Amino acid sequence: MDSGVRAMVEAVGEARRQLRENALPKLREGGRDRIPEAEEAALLGALAGLVEAVTELAAAASDRMTTIDSRTAYHRVGQRLRDQGRFLREDEQKTAARVKAAGSPTAP
Known part of the structure; x- marks a missing residue:
């Protein structure tokens, strides 16, 4: 190898x-x-960061594949991972906003 x-x-x-x-x-x-509510977003952020790093690896590898089939597979994997990373970031932001609103003195 x-x-x-x-x-x-x-x-x-x-x-x-x-x-x-x-x-x-x-x-x-x-x-x-249980995980404290204030820390829930941090774990989502860590998962998003991990997925984003793997996405970068797949994207970089796709350019170096020898066959078109492998390039296509790595490209497709990169797209799927990118979507999942984005979903995790969105959930992280929603969770952080919810926690912030719950801790806010002006929250309903």
Whole structure:
């Protein structure tokens, strides 16, 4: 495997490993308190950032694919991921606005 590709694959694998070993166990622990409302948007933002980074990787890789089929697949994946990242950012903003309004002294 090309050393550049190996580095990409290993970086994605490391991110996946970190999520599975560090983040998921904290969410799955029984008896844990709920995520504070004020922190809900932060987790959506972190997820959006991760999806955006993967989107950049797919977009950059699409330009380097040898076959048209692979270029098309990477391009399509990039579009889908871009949409999901945008949805996450929109949800992050809505959640932050809701939390802000709930904490506002002038909120109904």
